[in-house]
Amino acid sequence: MSTEPDVLLELKERYRLYLGIPRHLIPWFPTVDAETCVGCKECIKFCHDTVYAFDEATHKVFVENPWHCQVYCQSCTHACNKDAITFQDRREVKARIRELREKYPPA
Amino acid sequence: MKRQEFFELQFDKFGLRVPKGYWYAGYDTWVKVEGEEALVGVTDFFQTKLGDIVYVTPAEVTSFEQDDVLATLESVKASVDITAPASGEVVSFNPALESQPQLISQDPYGEGWVARLRLSDWEADQKMLLSADGYFRLMQDKVAKELERA
Numbered sequence: 001m002s003t004e005p006d007v008l009l010e011l012k013e014r015y016r017l018y019l020g021i022p023r024h025l026i027p028w029f030p031t032v033d034a035e036t037c038v039g040c041k042e043c044i045k046f047c048h049d050t051v052y053a054f055d056e057a058t059h060k061v062f063v064e065n066p067w068h069c070q071v072y073c074q075s076c077t078h079a080c081n082k083d084a085i086t087f088q089d090r091r092e093v094k095a096r097i098r099e100l101r102e103k104y105p106p107a
Numbered sequence: 108m109k110r111q112e113f114f115e116l117q118f119d120k121f122g123l124r125v126p127k128g129y130w131y132a133g134y135d136t137w138v139k140v141e142g143e144e145a146l147v148g149v150t151d152f153f154q155t156k157l158g159d160i161v162y163v164t165p166a167e168v169t170s171f172e173q174d175d176v177l178a179t180l181e182s183v184k185a186s187v188d189i190t191a192p193a194s195g196e197v198v199s200f201n202p203a204l205e206s207q208p209q210l211i212s213q214d215p216y217g218e219g220w221v222a223r224l225r226l227s228d229w230e231a232d233q234k235m236l237l238s239a240d241g242y243f244r245l246m247q248d249k250v251a252k253e254l255e256r257a
Binding site for chain 1 (some may be wrong): 133248
């Protein structure tokens with residue numbers, strides 16, 4: 001069971017905004033292919049937004065905080081020598097954001 | 108640039124400027140509209156975070172949609188993609204950046220522009236962008252996060 005501070009932190013993250021849109025509604029975040037990842041941690045070193053974390057049990061990187069990812073940033077893919085990181089199609093995400101912008105107009 | 112023409116925030120030893128009259132994407136690129144065309148580039152915050160830029164590789168396309176990858180910048184710290192803040196046909200990439208990529212660091216809103224576009228959907232694109240004061244507030248949040256990490 002979560003403690004109160006954990007709940008508050010979760011809510012804060014959940015309602016992080018991008019252009020006034022709740023960030024968690026925008027499907028932009030990396031996916032790490034566990035089969036391909038060699039656990040070199042270069043993506044963790046590269047990403048200052050704490051998107052990634054290292055699983056000590058499997059010795060692989062996983063996406064711990066998807067909503068910390070900067071929308072449209074995929075520069076971590078350059079840091080991965082194994083091409084283990086992929087992102088959603090930008091055009092589909094863009095279409096989704098434009099839909100959401102109708103619901104969440106600029107302040 | 109006259110003082111009243113931009114917002115400025117001190118970050119470490121850097122003065123991060125946000126000129127008025129430009130439009131900004133949340134991912135730290137800008138658009139300066141000039142009639143039916145526009146210059147696009149990266150913000151002071153972005154170039155400061157990236158460090159000295161050593162190479163610019165434009166995307167191999169002749170037109171962009173807003174939010175497409177515009178170019179890849181290689182700095183002494185990292186290789187990063189920059190994203191097009193507006194849609195349009197490429198009129199030119201800044202030829203000066205081939206031999207002087209450091210112009211982006213030295214003058215990100217002027218001589219360091221990345222591409223000139225012929226705008227194709229400005230009315231829709233503009234709705235997804237921030238004015239200078241909106242971006243300045245966002246940049247303040249980003250700087251605060253950077254300072255938390257330091």
